[in-house]
Amino acid sequence: MRKTKYLGILVLAFILVGGIGCATASSDKMSSMKTEMTADDATAAIAAADAARKKAGSVSGEWRDTGKIIGEAEEAAKAGDFAKAVKLANKAKVQGERGYEQMVSQEKLRLPSYFK
Amino acid sequence: MKKIVLMTTALLMVVGFSNAVMASPEEDRQIFLNFYKERFPNVPQDDYINGVYAIDPVGRENWEAIEEFPPYETAIDAGKSMWDTAFANGKTYSDCFPDGPAIMSKYPHWNKEKGSVITLPLALNACREANGEKPLKYNKGAIANIVSYIAYESRDQVTNVVIPKDDPRALEAYEMGKKFYFTKRGQLNFSCANCHLQNVGMVLRTEILGPAVGQTTHWPVYRSKWGEMGTLHRRFKGCNEQVRAKAFKPHGEEYRNLEYFLTYQSNNLPLNGPGARK
Amino acid sequence: MTISKKHLVGTTGLLISVLSIPLLTTSMAFAADAGNAVAEGKDLAFDRKKGNCLSCHMIEDGASPGNIAPPLIAMKARFPDKAKLRAQIWDATAANPDSPMPPFGKHQVISDAELDKIVEYVWTL
Numbered sequence: 001m002r003k004t005k006y007l008g009i010l011v012l013a014f015i016l017v018g019g020i021g022c023a024t025a026s027s028d029k030m031s032s033m034k035t036e037m038t039a040d041d042a043t044a045a046i047a048a049a050d051a052a053r054k055k056a057g058s059v060s061g062e063w064r065d066t067g068k069i070i071g072e073a074e075e076a077a078k079a080g081d082f083a084k085a086v087k088l089a090n091k092a093k094v095q096g097e098r099g100y101e102q103m104v105s106q107e108k109l110r111l112p113s114y115f116k
Numbered sequence: 117m118k119k120i121v122l123m124t125t126a127l128l129m130v131v132g133f134s135n136a137v138m139a140s141p142e143e144d145r146q147i148f149l150n151f152y153k154e155r156f157p158n159v160p161q162d163d164y165i166n167g168v169y170a171i172d173p174v175g176r177e178n179w180e181a182i183e184e185f186p187p188y189e190t191a192i193d194a195g196k197s198m199w200d201t202a203f204a205n206g207k208t209y210s211d212c213f214p215d216g217p218a219i220m221s222k223y224p225h226w227n228k229e230k231g232s233v234i235t236l237p238l239a240l241n242a243c244r245e246a247n248g249e250k251p252l253k254y255n256k257g258a259i260a261n262i263v264s265y266i267a268y269e270s271r272d273q274v275t276n277v278v279i280p281k282d283d284p285r286a287l288e289a290y291e292m293g294k295k296f297y298f299t300k301r302g303q304l305n306f307s308c309a310n311c312h313l314q315n316v317g318m319v320l321r322t323e324i325l326g327p328a329v330g331q332t333t334h335w336p337v338y339r340s341k342w343g344e345m346g347t348l349h350r351r352f353k354g355c356n357e358q359v360r361a362k363a364f365k366p367h368g369e370e371y372r373n374l375e376y377f378l379t380y381q382s383n384n385l386p387l388n389g390p391g392a393r394k
Numbered sequence: 395m396t397i398s399k400k401h402l403v404g405t406t407g408l409l410i411s412v413l414s415i416p417l418l419t420t421s422m423a424f425a426a427d428a429g430n431a432v433a434e435g436k437d438l439a440f441d442r443k444k445g446n447c448l449s450c451h452m453i454e455d456g457a458s459p460g461n462i463a464p465p466l467i468a469m470k471a472r473f474p475d476k477a478k479l480r481a482q483i484w485d486a487t488a489a490n491p492d493s494p495m496p497p498f499g500k501h502q503v504i505s506d507a508e509l510d511k512i513v514e515y516v517w518t519l
Contacts, residue, residue: 060370062362063303091502095303098501102300109295112307112492114314115147303501305487310494318462321449 037082045089052096061103168326187338188390195265212243220270226286254366260345267389293377302361334391435515
């Protein structure tokens with residue numbers, strides 16, 4: 001009986017610590033969990049960034065530098081710096097996502113209050 | 117029968133609704149004009165063809181000094197010789213444009229067969245291609261030369277953009293240009309209207325923001341910053357890129373419709389191209 | 395309840411101490427960095443590729459400011475709540491859709507850490 005309760009606390013403690021660990025990890029884009037980036041990680045991150053860039057472009061919402069940042073990520077990957085490649089690709093991916101949201105949120109023309 | 121009634125009501129609702137939200141192009145133009153008139157009560161309407169210099173007396177002095185030896189003169193001359201020189205097949209631009217070079221006020225216009233806005237550079241390249249010549253690049257160089265010549269020959273004309281009523285797609289193209297104008301773009305999230313309407317006359321670092329009315333009357337432009345001539349769509353590109361948005365293809369659908377909308381706002385203003393800007 | 399209080403206290407205590415180590419270290423680092431943050435925030439605010447605040451706002455000794463937006467003065471009076479000031483720089487269009495101010499945080503023009511420093515600086519104005 002006593003054992004189960006003790007186990008319960010342990011489980012709770014693990015959930016708590018684990019949960020916090022996850023939260024920090026996700027806010028750092030998992031970088032704190034995994035320091036060694038591989039070529040596959042870079043390839044995947046670059047592909048995801050390019051997909052986000054294209055999606056923004058499909059609604060005329062691509063930003064100026066996103067393609068350039070993806071190019072830099074590709075170069076870093078080629079040079080074997082996969083951590084840098086992933087970091088740059090993630091940055092480009094967020095740009096693509098924000099650019100897409102930016103356009104979708106303005107899908108319907110809203111004339112500003114000063115235009116009257 | 118019931119179906120027809122239903123459909124008609126639905127249609128009426130749609131029409132009624134769109135009328136309620138959509139101002140006509142002419143109403144838009146009046147809003148622009150009144151907006152600027154309120155901000156700059158002493159600027160005569162025709163002075164808007166001088167762009168930002170209509171509202172910037174200091175910049176205007178420098179500009180008037182520059183205009184005494186116009187930096188666009190060589191472009192006009194080069195454009196004239198392009199106009200006069202035969203293509204490889206012996207034909208010339210005049211075969212495509214029988215009314216001669218003074219045709220600026222006919223552009224941009226709606227083309228019903230193509231279902232799109234036709235700009236002058238598009239028409240010039242179509243002429244070249246029909247005669248077996250390579251199309252010109254759109255932002256600068258030869259295209260700016262020939263358009264400079266045409267603009268110069270058209271100097272006594274006035275802006276006259278027509279939105280034909282017999283093809284609803286023309287108004288749609290205008291509305292798309294309008295939407296582009298008011299859409300916030302790029303990482304810095306600016307619309308054209310944020311700068312050229314909402315904050316017109318204000319200073320952005322060192323540059324005074326000029327009004328939209330009159331922005332299309334004087335192209336191509338010799339810009340000191342470029343150190344050469346550039347076209348209207350080159351300027352669109354610059355204004356998109358400075359807010360960190362990816363620029364669109366020159367004379368692609370987005371910029372064509374934008375030119376259609378923007379040039380309409382200068383209707384009745386004299387054409388005074390080519391121009392010079394800092 | 396058969397678990398001893400001792401156990402409970404022990405586990406919780408352990409948990410709290412484990413959790414507070416990073417918290418403590420960051421807050422300590424923060425206190426030491428407060429002065430630096432203001433100075434770094436100023437550099438970031440003036441940097442044309444970062445805050446570029448001068449493009450639109452007049453700020454104390456900043457050269458050739460724009461006048462699109464109100465001068466940055468009396469900021470503590472205008473934003474008694476620092477979080478509101480941060481929110482304004484993060485995304486001004488949330489409060490006013492017509493605002494021409496770029497959403498510096500939301501669009502990642504500057505990083506979260508940079509934004510915090512700029513807030514520290516602007517709040518001193």
